[in-house]
Amino acid sequence: MFNRKLAFSLPLLALMGAGAAHAETVSVFCASTEFELCTKAAAAWKEKTGNEAKINKMPALLDDAIPLYQQLLAAKSTDVDVLFLDVIWLGMFKNNLLDLSTVVPKADQDQHFASTLNAAKLDGKLVAMPAYMDVGLMFYRKDLLEKYGKPAPKTWEELTATAKEIQDKERADGKSDMWGYAWQAKSFEGLTCDALELISSSGGGTILSDDGKVTIDNPAAAGALTLAKSWIGTISPEGVLNYDEEASRAVFESGNAVFHRNWPYVWGTSQTTGSAVIDKVGMMPLPVGKAGEKSSGCLGPMYYGVSKFSTKPDIAANFVDFITGPDMQKMRAVDAAFNPSITALYTDPDVLKKIPFLKDNQQAFADSASRPSGYTGTSYNRVSQAFYRSVHDMLSGSKEVESSLKDLAARLEKLKESR
Amino acid sequence: MSAKLARREHRTAWLFLTPLVLVMLMVAVWPLGRTFFFSFTDAYLDDPTVYGMVGISNFIEVINDPAWWSAVRNTLTFAVISVAIETLLGLGIALLLNEAIPGRGLLRAAILVPWAIPVVVATKIWEWMLNDQFGVFNRILISLGLIDHGIAWTASSSLIMGVVIFIDVWMTTPFMVLLILAGLQTIPGEMMEAAEVDGIPAWKRFWSITLPLLKPAIGVAVLFRSLDAIRMFDLAYVLAASNQNVMTVSIYARDRLISFQELGVGSAASTWVFLLVALVAIILIGALRLDRSAGE
Numbered sequence: 001m002f003n004r005k006l007a008f009s010l011p012l013l014a015l016m017g018a019g020a021a022h023a024e025t026v027s028v029f030c031a032s033t034e035f036e037l038c039t040k041a042a043a044a045w046k047e048k049t050g051n052e053a054k055i056n057k058m059p060a061l062l063d064d065a066i067p068l069y070q071q072l073l074a075a076k077s078t079d080v081d082v083l084f085l086d087v088i089w090l091g092m093f094k095n096n097l098l099d100l101s102t103v104v105p106k107a108d109q110d111q112h113f114a115s116t117l118n119a120a121k122l123d124g125k126l127v128a129m130p131a132y133m134d135v136g137l138m139f140y141r142k143d144l145l146e147k148y149g150k151p152a153p154k155t156w157e158e159l160t161a162t163a164k165e166i167q168d169k170e171r172a173d174g175k176s177d178m179w180g181y182a183w184q185a186k187s188f189e190g191l192t193c194d195a196l197e198l199i200s201s202s203g204g205g206t207i208l209s210d211d212g213k214v215t216i217d218n219p220a221a222a223g224a225l226t227l228a229k230s231w232i233g234t235i236s237p238e239g240v241l242n243y244d245e246e247a248s249r250a251v252f253e254s255g256n257a258v259f260h261r262n263w264p265y266v267w268g269t270s271q272t273t274g275s276a277v278i279d280k281v282g283m284m285p286l287p288v289g290k291a292g293e294k295s296s297g298c299l300g301p302m303y304y305g306v307s308k309f310s311t312k313p314d315i316a317a318n319f320v321d322f323i324t325g326p327d328m329q330k331m332r333a334v335d336a337a338f339n340p341s342i343t344a345l346y347t348d349p350d351v352l353k354k355i356p357f358l359k360d361n362q363q364a365f366a367d368s369a370s371r372p373s374g375y376t377g378t379s380y381n382r383v384s385q386a387f388y389r390s391v392h393d394m395l396s397g398s399k400e401v402e403s404s405l406k407d408l409a410a411r412l413e414k415l416k417e418s419r
Numbered sequence: 420m421s422a423k424l425a426r427r428e429h430r431t432a433w434l435f436l437t438p439l440v441l442v443m444l445m446v447a448v449w450p451l452g453r454t455f456f457f458s459f460t461d462a463y464l465d466d467p468t469v470y471g472m473v474g475i476s477n478f479i480e481v482i483n484d485p486a487w488w489s490a491v492r493n494t495l496t497f498a499v500i501s502v503a504i505e506t507l508l509g510l511g512i513a514l515l516l517n518e519a520i521p522g523r524g525l526l527r528a529a530i531l532v533p534w535a536i537p538v539v540v541a542t543k544i545w546e547w548m549l550n551d552q553f554g555v556f557n558r559i560l561i562s563l564g565l566i567d568h569g570i571a572w573t574a575s576s577s578l579i580m581g582v583v584i585f586i587d588v589w590m591t592t593p594f595m596v597l598l599i600l601a602g603l604q605t606i607p608g609e610m611m612e613a614a615e616v617d618g619i620p621a622w623k624r625f626w627s628i629t630l631p632l633l634k635p636a637i638g639v640a641v642l643f644r645s646l647d648a649i650r651m652f653d654l655a656y657v658l659a660a661s662n663q664n665v666m667t668v669s670i671y672a673r674d675r676l677i678s679f680q681e682l683g684v685g686s687a688a689s690t691w692v693f694l695l696v697a698l699v700a701i702i703l704i705g706a707l708r709l710d711r712s713a714g715e
Contacts (some may be wrong), residue, residue: 061660067677092680095465176568177552186665187662205482239551242659251552378463379593382679396576419463 025052026081026316029065030055031302033246033265041323044331053082053319061084061244063189065305069093076309085128085303087119088189088373089378091418094122098306101126101188102319108325111342113365116301125291128305129324130341132332135364136197136344139252139260139270144170154211156198156227156287159259163235166258175256180235182248182257185395187230190244191388192371193298194261198224200296200369202289207387208372208416216387217409224289229395236304241289241396253277261286263300267355268337283357301341339365377418386411451693458686461499467682478689481675489663490671491695496580497655497667498699500649501587505642508588511594511635514625516596519601527600534593542657545586576636576664583655583665587648595640602636603629638707645703649696668692 004126032036035057042053045238058065066089070081073096085093100108104126108118112130120128138159140152144166153159170178184190200206202330208214232238245262252260252271255276260266270281285295304324307317322328327344332338333351340363345351346358355361373380374405393399423510458477462470481487516527533541549572550557572582604631614624652669659665661674671690676685703709 063678067673070677070680074464074467092465186543188660237551237569238571241571241576242579242662243574244557247550254553256552378465378680385661385674385678389661392662396574396623398576 021054023050024312024315025054026310026312026319027054027056027079028082028319029058029069029080029084031062031084032060034332034336035296035410037336037338038323038365039133039336041328043330045319045322047075048322049318051315051319057278058084061188066092070270073309075408076212077307078309078311079311080307082319083305083307084131085241085305087299087303088371088384090120090122090127090303090305091373091377091380093305094125096129096308097125097127097312097316098308098310099125099127100129100306100320102127103314103320105324111326111344113341113343116255116341116394119301120303120305127301128303131236131302131304131324132329133341133361133365134263134300134302135339135361136193136261136286137264137266137361137364138264138284138286139266139284139285141255141258141277141280143280144258145282152282152284153287155291156201156224159287160231163258167235170258174240177250177256178238179257181231181259181261182243182251183236183240183261184243184248185232185236185240185247185387185392186242187243187248187392189242189384189388190312191391193300194390195225195228195391196369196371197261197276197286197296197298198289201293202288203291206369206372207383208375208412210375211286212375212416214409214412216412217405222290222388222405225394225401225405226393229397229401232395232397264337264355264361265337267357268335271337283349283360285360285367294367295315295364296367297364299365299368299370372416375418376416379415379418381416386415389405436454439547439685445660453506454686454689454693455666457682458690460683460686462681462682464676464682464685465682470683473683477684478691481688481691486666487549487661487668487671487691490666490668493580494649494651494667494669494695497587497651498586498645501584501591501650502641502644502648504584504588505592505595505644506637508592509599509640512592512596513599513603514629516600530596531593533590534597536590539657540654541590542586543653544580545589546658566622573658579659579662579664583658585652586658587651589691591644591647595644598643599633599636602633605636606632609697634707635709638703638709641698641707642709646696649699650692668695 021088026044028038035055038055041111042055046052059068064105069083072094083093083097105192107124108131116133117126117128119129120126122405147154148166148169150166152164157179167178167180184194194225195208199216199221203221203223203308204218204224205215207216232241243251248260249262249266249269252262252266253275267281267283269275271278286297289297306313306320310316324341326342329338329340329342330345330348330351333340333345334354337355338357339355340346340351346362352358371380372383376383390399390404394401394404422559428672434582457467459474460470461473512530516523516530520526533580536544547553549557550570551557551569551574554569554572556572559568560566561569571580572578610628611624615630648666650669651667652673654671655665655667656673668688669692672685672688679685
């Protein structure tokens with residue numbers, strides 16, 4: 001115990017200087033869609049410190065990493081040092097994550113959005129550092145909207161009408177594969193986000209209120225979900241019921257959808273070779289249910305944390321500090337349009353050149369809806385699963401919306417408490 | 420044989436058995452015992468060292484959960500239909516392959532290909548082939564003029580179970596073929612010849628000679644496949660994550676154990692899965708009289 005404390009208090013700078021003498025290797029988890037960015041960051045880190053970061057690709061469906069992490073952590077494995085974490089996992093893994101509050105310099109911590117950093121402060125520990133912001137955004141084909149003289153829709157109703165009109169006209173024009181709106185309604189965590197955005201932007205709350213009251217059974221929520229149900233098979237292919245982010249992105253980037261709801265990374269991928277919609281894409285905050293409501297993109301900042309069982313905690317923490325720092329976040333933003341979590345980068349000219357909409361996104365972050373992981377804590381997953389399964393049943397038509405919401409509310413009442 | 424010699428032989432036998440017994444204890448009995456133990460506790464996955472004993476309340480919680488029963492229904496539907504189709508197809512293909520047709524060796528090797536592909540890979544391949552927008556399956560149907568818009572095979576709640584069964588049949592029929600073919604080849608040729616000489620029609624030869632003699636082989640194949648089908652996890656999970664329409668008992672147990680971190684309830688669910696598999700095994704072994712036919 002004494003030794004560990006001593007190791008933590010060692011100044012990081014001394015380590016960096018000594019790094020070249022005996023290079024260490026830390027093992028890092030990285031999302032499969034960000035593999036190249038991580039490799040680039042690892043190369044830059046090696047140049048700076050002499051240490052190596054071995055990148056491990058995570059499963060394509062991010063939630064499949066949970067059991068992987070759990071096995072590694074339950075076995076107190078020393079094979080992995082740095083974990084890539086979704087905001088909703090922080091509560092689940094907090095006991096196995098290293099407290100970074102003393103190892104990452106205070107000045108580096110304070111560069112980040114305070115709310116995002118605070119979400120990683122649990123039980124008085126800083127369990128992870130923010131890597132980038134994620135928020136649900138609406139992508140659209142600006143060429144098609146111009147062609148038919150349509151403004152970017154402000155409400156979901158407008159989006160429905162515009163999507164339908166353009167889809168029908170394009171189909172009549174011979175593009176028989178055209179759809180109005182591609183989104184995610186597979187029975188998975190992503191559906192919790194998609195549905196939460198619809199409900200929250202219609203004034204239907206965020207499933208649970210902040211103090212833990214079940215609020216999901218209300219007319220605004222029912223209205224939003226009924227509208228979404230009407231999309232299936234009309235402006236959205238029936239396949240969305242089994243689409244995750246990547247499957248729906250494939251439809252949009254092959255030029256077969258007018259609107260597409262996804263995370264900011266699509267701004268980058270839709271402009272690279274292989275995409276059929278280069279220079280034809282616009283991006284905006286999500287529509288609202290009715291005038292006066294807030295656009296409520298689902299908030300999902302991503303983090304890096306250090307495993308408590310790492311044998312090189314200080315070097316791993318140094319890597320986390322580096323990859324979440326301004327240089328690497330700027331690289332992510334410029335290369336792949338990731339939205340930084342560092343305030344200063346929102347006025348950086350290079351970043352703004354790549355993501356001219358960044359100012360709007362900042363508004364989207366401010367208006368965003370958070371999944372109720374704060375109140376539910378360790379019970380979040382079962383609350384979320386009960387929610388997305390129920391919504392999936394409503395959308396696929398096997399359950400009636402109003403009565404299902406009543407059932408769901410009763411079930412959440414039993415599931416919501418954290419232990 | 421003297422008593423001393425017999426004792427020595429006994430000792431030698433135990434010596435040879437010891438590694439096997441140790442390995443079995445390590446890989447089967449120990450984890451099973453742990454699961455059984457945890458099913459009586461309220462432990463959570465993030466720290467299994469802290470727990471209290473809660474009796475059988477976890478078992479009761481599982482059987483009071485409607486989701487568990489829908490998982491049982493799904494599992495049994497999947498197992499019965501897929502194993503039935505695989506057995507019939509397997510029997511048919513094995514009979515064909517047993518005939519002296521040219522290129523038989525190559526055919527036998529080729530038919531094993533689906534079985535050699537890992538389940539996750541095969542499922543992903545089928546998922547894309549069945550994709551409603553880009554899938555080759557829909558393309559073919561569209562170009563044949565049968566449909567004018569791609570069918571969302573994996574999205575519709577009524578089709579998805581069919582898709583899971585279809586992929587499983589594609590993947591594991593070769594296994595059935597292999598086992599039944601092995602059984603076919605143990606049937607002596609003279610018996611068939613004698614029947615032919617006696618002028619017994621082909622269907623009768625099949626019904627009264629081939630099938631009874633094949634029964635042990637088919638029985639073992641059906642047993643293996645059924646037990647496999649009841650603990651099926653990968654196919655449904657890769658195709659549809661935790662979609663309730665194809666959620667099997669294994670997926671249910673995994674959800675409780677991993678996603679919800681409820682080590683206690685999850686272990687109880689796993690124990691129920693184990694009991695379900697054991698029950699089906701006992702019923703099948705009894706019904707097919709596998710214990711007796713093996714001794715005959």
